[in-house]
Amino acid sequence: MKQLLLSTFISNIELPNPKNFEEISEKIKKQKINVLENKIPKKEVDSVRPEIVQSWLRSKKCGLSYQIYNYPPVLDKKQFKQLLNEKDFFIKTTEKAITELEGILFNAGILLTDEKGVILKLSSELETHNNLTMLAPGSIWNEETIGTCAHGMCILFKRPIQLYGPEHYCGIFDSFSCSAAPIFNSEGNLEGTITISSPYIYNQSSHTLGLVTMLASIIQKEFQVSRKEELLNIALSQVNDAILVINKLGIISEINQNAEEMFKSIDTNLVGTSIYEILNDKLLINTVLETGKPIVNKNIEIRKLNKSFSCSIQLVKNNDNKFGYVVNLRPADYQEKKRQKTCGLSATYTFDRIIGDSKKLTQTKKMAKKFAHFNLNILLLGETGTGKELFAQAIHNEGRPDGPYVAINCAAIPSNLIESELFGYEAGSFTGAERGGKPGKIELANGGTLFLDEIGDMPLNLQAVLLRVLEDGKVMRLGGSEYIPVDFRLIAATNKNLLELAKNEQFREDLYYRIAAFQIKIPSLIHREADIFQLIDNFINFYSTTHAMKRPTLSKEAKYALLNYNWPGNVRQLKNTIFYAMCMSIDMETDPVILPEHLPEDILDYVNIPLIANDMLENELLPLSNDIELQDDKLTVKNIEENLIKKVLSDTNRVEDAAKVLGISKSTLYRKLKTYGLKEKRYDF
Template identity: 35%
Template sequence: MDYQSLHEMKNVFSSQTLSEMLSFFHYTSNQFTEIQNYYTNLIKYNQSPLEYSIVRKPIVNSWIRSKNYNIKPDKALILKKINDKQSKMLLKDNKTLIDSAMPLLTNFASHNLMNKSSGLSLYDKNGITLFVANSALDGMGLGNDLSEESVGTTSHTLCVNLEKPVFVLSPENFHPDLRKPKVTFSVPIYDQTDTIIAALTIPYFEEIKYTEMEKSHFLWMLNFLFMLEKNIEQTIVAQTYKPQIRVESFSFDTAMSLVDESVIAVDSTGNISYINNNGEALFNIKKDNVIGKPYSTILGVIPAIEKLYKKKTRNNKLTAQYTCVSNDHKYLIKAKPSSTALNENSVLICISNLIGNKIPLPQNADITHPVDTILGDSEEMLKSKQIVKRVTNTMKSILLIGESGTGKELFAQAIHQESRPEGPFVAVNCAALPKGILESELFGYEGGSFTGADKGGRIGKIQSAHGGTLFLDEIGDMPLELQAVFLRVLEDKQVTRIGGIESSKVDFRIVAATNKNLQEMISNKSFREDLYYRIATFEIWIPPLRQRKGDILKLAEHFIEEECATQTAIPQMDDAVKQKILRYEWPGNVRDLKNAMDYAVSMSVGGKITLYDLPIRITKSEYLTNNEGSAKTLAELEREAIESALLAANNNVKEAANILRMSRTTLYRRLKEYGICTINLN
């Protein structure tokens, strides 16, 4: 077998395969329950799931086979193990596979499975365990029989049976004892004759939170699963035919070609050891011109990446997000330490354009919705994002409702990037311009229409948005007279410039935003009801920051890192600052928080942000949770005293009790009563 036939041995996994493997991410907790109910009906009442149920047909077929094998799901699973004679035969029959896979698997497991959130297993084609790290079942080891006949439906048995990569959700495993992983991925391994000889499996044990960061983690996990699989296959061929090829380098490049984002690998000296094709295209550079040069020649110095490749951080699993400016564009950068085929101690940097600078991707590229690039994964924020995903491609009008500073324009840009990315995004703030100027800005004007008008006239924002999206911010401030004219534009799809006669056809999507109660304005006759129904086919509420407390610390850290993008050190917030910003109500929302963090970074010294570095409006503010400015009750005063003591004692309950001259027992009782958290926020 020559090098060319090596390429033809097995088709490279496509972005479609990745998309199929990531489709589990759309399953909700209710659907997990629905799958469990179908399983129960099959086991107890012999009722097979309907053809169009949530349960996939291969899973149903495997359940039925498992039931026919007389596997008892109501009894504890006892693992069978092959005898010594069978074990010797197993090692002999799989010698090439074991010799090829073991060095790669043990190296990968030692560098990438330290946090116990996932595992790694290798099974032969009959479901016998060849390698296990962080197993899905206690006691698993070499020689255990996990065939479908013995344990029922599993990811690796389905993978071999279907001859393709698969995922299996927790309730889809036939035996309950195998449901510890929330999702399990498996890919088939082929030998030099294109015959399946094994399945490589990664189980994931943590609860799925459905965040964009987590989805990115799954994408990396799958790419490295494919990389390992390819490495093993190519090493099998190399051991069999001894061709003079660079197996590891080829396989790593193959895996990285599956990623739709740009990837740069940095070695332990900070120099670039690899860049994929997307990276070359994004920065308009040639691979040969940057390999061996410092990563900073492309991205600039990023403190967290410096710490990663210099190993100056204890967190070996750090995935850091940054916004850096390169070539006048903003990029989202994620960095992660990893052992690659090219370098044992590498930092992989994944780069993607932020909204507004979208990278042209292949038509079949598997990309996430642009709204996922908006920071925030609290329950309230995720609900708003989910609604955006559902309505974006309907092309109907959308009204974004939220207070100032909540990020309504970011949502509007995300909607535009998903629905009409090839067209312009035109934003107009209806509250920022007087009536006369707003009218000319929106509709444009002919030359000489009014004093001071350009002789040649000017095109309006409505015409400028043709083929794209018109975003009208603070539409509640649009004068009533203009509302009637704009309504006619929406109805006729035509616009006439001020002072003009001829109309021009326009095609744009309308996304509006307001921080006012338009229903109340309609009742007061200050907003047209017919215009409201034109702009508000879908209403999406963007929550204020005080109602998404879970996002505050993450946002604050992001803004600090963003402000320090060109610095060598990133200051850290002390516990008192974290407590303060969590309690503050943020009347200006995310914009308010960003300004505060920018100020704090400028004021900080010694790599630490303290209360003295925060703006005085925050440290002395009345905008604190549960503080309405009225006379305080004794309970409120006591709570404040306890919180102040905890801050002074750095959350040490014993010291806080001494400050308050209160017994620890009483203090613990008060903490529970008032719901005060004493966990160290670091």
């Protein structure tokens, strides 16, 4: 670079003819004084460029004197040290170029500033003027602090500029000549300026401006490239992959720290080594170079390490020029671990976590647990909110606990996106597709379980493709040309009658028989009365812990209402109801008690809670945890009703009075007495 700068500077050693300089300088001084003292309008100043006149006037507005030197403010040591730390990379990038240029300059020096005009560095030639001008590192030189100057105007206009003598605002610089150029970072923002300054007015020409502009351009390119390299190195050090940069001859030119760690057991220095010696798969690498198509997550074995890795190879090119490629290596089990966390819920539920001991639920869990140990597709049937997702997770953890679990709701994804979600796509398959393509849910479920909820809402055209995948065990991405082998268990769920849909040609009959050979009917909550209190107790425990709420007690009237409700939303509705009731029962002064009025209106509208006498309800508010004995006895609505009738009859001794207390007619009470066999007992009617 020194030779380039020297050859450019040769033309600068021929100084301009000074015979007219004094005359021109005097004219500039006179016009500057006249315009600043409002003796002439600015349009009459013809000795300098208009932007210089504007700068003079702005300098005056800042309260600066053109006759007396305006000493610039100086950053304190702490502030300047902090600035040097921030600009350290920028300063170091300029050092080499500045040092080389200093060696060929005569009666001139170099000044480096930041984007605000703070002097970062200056050459020894300029340091001799420190006492006079405070031209020192840390001083703030710009239009607002010292008036019109070359690098100050360079900062304002963001372009190279040259000033001679009295073009500067302050008269102390009447003998100076300065040429300044901006330096930009990779984002296009001003990083700083560089100035060639001389205390001799005749020591610069247009060639000096060209020189400093070229110097700024060289520094700018080096700074931007170095900054990108630094950011790239930082980025590469943060990723978990081992990254190898390969040139088109197959030689490793760069590696990151993870690659060093991965291959530290190999004595060979990776940089400069042929990639073919490492990967042992020349065909794989040449395929990328020849076709330009990337390799994504290809399982390979590196013999020197005696380990398997997931390998991705991306070609690096500019138009048709191929420069080489980048190789990413990660442990072979990385993709499997990633799949388990991708796009669906992690399978956290087991059969032990499905709450309830009722006969129907126990039979259902027993059947599902048996099916889980066979490699077969399963169809879960049940109303909304019964817990089909919980059963799917439990079946997965029972049968394929080490594989990925991927869930997708067919009703929640738009029909135009579900195909790419299920089957994936290759790069460039459609507008907005991710670079490098994306595996679909079926591919991600390889080795594990794919749970398709609301399968009855899957579009008919995709049902045919899914059927083919189930029959062949292979899937092809959108825009792809090769089939990918897949091994997964399908668990489908629906609250619809798929056979009825098939008869109406809304669901493929062949797919129905493919997935419905093994069906599990999840019982509704109305058929699990014995589980209701156990579920309520669990939900209260859950919300008390997760929301730091006081544990409430449950009144008997509220229990009666909860047991008599039909629960169309099943367990999900019960869970939401308990949370609602807990929130409504909060009392800052006393312990919370869930009463009927704390329940949602749809439950109160459905259930006719008997009007029980107040004296019967005294001291009968029990914490839910005290109901364990009742739960063990499988307490049902009928049990509560029978016990209530017995108690009221015992207290009143008359059917007529008991009917009034219970809020029912005498005929209804007689019918219930017959139902519960109470007519055989003697009451004083």
